[in-house]
Structure formats: structure tokens, C-alpha cells
Amino acid sequence: xxxxxxxxKYLFRKEGQNVTLSCEQNLNHDAMYWYRQDPGQGxxxxxxxxxxxxxQKGDIAEGYSVSREKKExxxxxxxxxxxxxxxxxxxxxxxxxxTGADTQYFGPGTRLTVL
Amino acid sequence: AQSVTQLDSHVSVSEGTPVLLRCNxxxxxxxxLFWYVQHPNKGLQLLLKYTxxxxxxKGINGFEAEFKKSExxxxxxxxxxxxxxxxxxxxxxxxxxxxxxxxxxxGTRLL
Numbered sequence: 001x002x003x004x005x006x007x008x009k010y011l012f013r014k015e016g017q018n019v020t021l022s023c024e025q026n027l028n029h030d031a032m033y034w035y036r037q038d039p040g041q042g043x044x045x046x047x048x049x050x051x052x053x054x055x056q057k058g059d060i061a062e063g064y065s066v067s068r069e070k071k072e073x074x075x076x077x078x079x080x081x082x083x084x085x086x087x088x089x090x091x092x093x094x095x096x097x098x099t100g101a102d103t104q105y106f107g108p109g110t111r112l113t114v115l
Numbered sequence: 116a117q118s119v120t121q122l123d124s125h126v127s128v129s130e131g132t133p134v135l136l137r138c139n140x141x142x143x144x145x146x147x148l149f150w151y152v153q154h155p156n157k158g159l160q161l162l163l164k165y166t167x168x169x170x171x172x173k174g175i176n177g178f179e180a181e182f183k184k185s186e187x188x189x190x191x192x193x194x195x196x197x198x199x200x201x202x203x204x205x206x207x208x209x210x211x212x213x214x215x216x217x218x219x220x221x222g223t224r225l226l
Contacts, residue, residue: 004158040124042205042219043159050214058216090158103149104217106158 003027004107006091011112013078013085021076021110023091031094032074033104036060036087043090049074078112086114117142117210119189121220128225134178134193136223138206141187148189149207149217150180159205165189176200201225 004025013019023032031050035043045058049068063082068074078085088111092104122137140146147166151159163174170182176199180191189206206220 040221042207042221043217044219045216048214048216056214088156092159103161103164104159106160108158109156111156 004091004093004105006089006107006110008110009108011110013112013114015114016080018077018079019112021078021089021091021112023074023076023107025072025074025091025093025105025107027093027095027105028071029093029095029105030071032068033092033094034058034064034066034074034076035090035092037090037109038087046076046089085112087112117146117208117218119148119206119208119218119220121204121206121223123223124221125224125226128196130198131195134191134196134200134225136191136204136206136225138189138191138220139187140189140206140208142208145184147209147215148180148182149209150174150178150189150191151205151207152202153205153222154202162191162204196225 007022033048034046037043044060046064047066049055052071055068065077090109091107094104118141120139149164150162152162153159162178163172165172165182173179178193203222203224205222207217209215210218
């Protein structure tokens, strides 16, 4: 059963803590993406990776970090430098060379709440 | 830069009546446009995409959209709404050269 999985589904963070959100795909896709979704807004791009061991900042990368050590995994760390991290986080992957122009497949999301 | 504007934040319909979700785009060249759907607390699913072939695009679940260059519009329609269509819908345009990122509208909630 192919797809994208994200864990955990819900995550609570205390102020000053770093937390890591997991994203795994078994679709053999080259490109992976992290988006943030806030109420009443569309998705905004945090980071993307077109190939293993390479990643680029998106529009709102401040306070976040990523790694891409394996093709199937693209974890996102929300650091204490992110001042307003409460949001719904979505991971996506894309089958082509990661031009962004092909269909993106989304995971079910992680809802992060800062206490 | 490319952008999209979804003209309605909420649209209410009764089961069996037509659905119209409006989207206008801004682009300096012929754009690629998408509609995605998101059910509550779920990821997004592609409904349909336009990539400069036929201007009337048919998608999944009976949805379709028509690309109208003269009106810079890409409205999403369905002849007869079903309860399972209740969700949030996003109009998306591709922006940029080289790496082309998705630019999302603010969404329309279909009730």
C-alpha cells in the first residue's frame, strides 16, 4: 500500500522546545515538500528537496530545519526560534524531477500546538 | 509573480444542486492551474489540473473546471452536489522558472 505517512497526528510543544515531525513516503518519489497551513490561509512552502542530500528554503523557512539523508524520509524540525509554530503541517512528494510542476501527493498532516 | 484569488471563503449548497467555486488567476504567461480538495484534518487530494491542453478539464468525483483566458478564470463546477463534497477547496497556480512552486489560494469551504 503506497503513500505518504506523517507522524504524529497531533503534537504538543512547550515553549522553548524543539520538535521533529516525521514524513515518510514509499512512492519512490524524488522530490519532497513541507507546507504550513493556518486557518483561512492557503498552504505556504517551508522547505523542499528535489534529491537526496539536497534541500532548499521555501517562503517561510525561518525557525525550521530539515534533512534528506534518505529518499523516502524528509523530517522537519520546528525549533525554538519559530515564534508562532501552532499550525497544521503537511508533507508532500512529487514523482518527477522535482520541478514543482507535476502532481503533488500529500500526507495526512500533523497538527502542532504550542502550550 | 503568479497568484490566485478565490472569490468566496464559504459556499453553501443543498444536496443535488449545482456547485460553483470561483477562482481568478494572475499570470504573465500561460499558466498551469490545479484544484485540490481537503477534507477536515486530512491532506490534500488533486481534483484536476489544466496544463494548456483542452480548456475544459474533467476531474474526479464529477468535478470539472473551465480555463477562460479572456476572463483569467478557472472556476470549479459540479452539476449535482453530494454530502461527501463538503470540504475545503484550493485553487493553485504554478509560479516561477526553473523550480516551479505551487501558489495556493486561501481556500473555499463548501458546506
